Amino acid sequence: MATLHQVIGNTLRQRIADGTYPPGSTIPSIIELMDEFDVARDTVRDAVARLANEGLVTPRRGIGTVVRQTSTVALAYEPGKAAAVWADQAQGGARHDMVITAEWVSPDREIRARLELGGGDTWRVLHRVRHQSKEGVVAQVVEQWIPESVVGVVSDSAGVGLADVATDAELRTDLFTLMKDGGEEPTTVTERISTRMPDPDEADALELPPGVPVLVTHRVTKRADGTPLETATMVGAGDRMSSTFTVPLSR
Amino acid sequence: MATLHQVIGNTLRQRIADGTYPPGSTIPSIIELMDEFDVARDTVRDAVARLANEGLVTPRRGIGTVVRQTSTVALAYEPGKAAAVWADQAQGGARHDMVITAEWVSPDREIRARLELGGGDTWRVLHRVRHQSKEGVVAQVVEQWIPESVVGVVSDSAGVGLADVATDAELRTDLFTLMKDGGEEPTTVTERISTRMPDPDEADALELPPGVPVLVTHRVTKRADGTPLETATMVGAGDRMSSTFTVPLSR
């Protein structure tokens, strides 16, 4: 309890916690808080900025500073399931998977390493960017890289051309099945999950208010012999996403 | 490119990205930036505050504003492994697991639900708080709840008293083995991972600089018949932690 804006911030945080300012409501305006605590405008703004950075409130011009309410969407992995499933906490809500871009690229060092491609050759991989939405709001941005050979198998199996594979959003959910039918059955998925604050581009794409971190997931899907079939980097809105894993411990 | 502090912030972000200000170095002082961009002090501070909230820099009084360098510790789950293992990215580094508190408590609604304990009875569970450290820095705070019956089994199996079970930090890594020996073999672990900004207490405990989120993991360990053996809530420093899961897809 040292500085003024810390005292003000802690007081407001307490009031949010005890329900004095319930979720969805607005806290008192800057001017009202200036009067209550007898401080200058920027001191109040510092205090409110702290709360915004903690994700507790979202200041809105012309409206007021709104107490945030969260509802998360859970993504679940379980052994034996073909792929990750949207495990809705609440009931329903329209999901949508939209392909933003799809193009053939030369993978950079990082992607080559994940796909275990040799450095000398000139590999081509299909690079797709997708937006996964829930109730009209983008919850996760997925960047996916698939080696040319795997795309060929899927393409043959599905009876569609490469262009379709590249741009068909629905193909995504069935991709693992298509791989299996083509003889490239995926057997393990490894995901590394970390978190950080979004850069401005990500905050824009995910419509993140200040103070909301992103969940970053790096995925590699492999065949039984250890051959990587695809890799993906997923950036999800921290206030709208969670990932669940169930791992067997039997030996 | 609208407001002044955004322009300044973007310029500094670009310079950090292109190596003009390498990790560990300091960016120019507030006064130097005031001169360069011909703005007032608080405008520079707003710009720097944005970068700090993104986790790119850490302002230090008397030192300057330091460009952050990250090194993460990975925690990995794999099928068949007895428990999560510290999967060091870099080599070595002393790990430490310290019990902060251990006491018998009446579980609240949330914990009872996770452990699937009936609401009517008066259950007692062992509540332990531990700090997991790497190289002297706390990376994760673990709160763990174990039903009395399970503690009894472990206690008998290990040949130590309840008090020892409660306070022995080393017991943690072997807990799953002890459970197995006692006939309470854990067979599955389910973890739900999410992220958010830390509250002040967490930021203090984890020594988090501003702009670093936390990884929050909710774990439930179950026996083959579905009986929960323990549950835990883990709060890890977002700039020092990641979790890796490998899940088999075979059917």
Added chain:
DNA sequence: GAGTGGTCTAGACCACCAA
């Protein structure tokens, strides 16, 4: 002591929103 970032003020103007 000199330089750093941290806090705070009093006042001004702007952008946005609802009634």
Added chain:
DNA sequence: TGGTGGTCTAGACCACTCT
């Protein structure tokens, strides 16, 4: 139109770190 938060200024004092 009036109220909201957003930006910006010029200046002051404080707390901390290094030399």
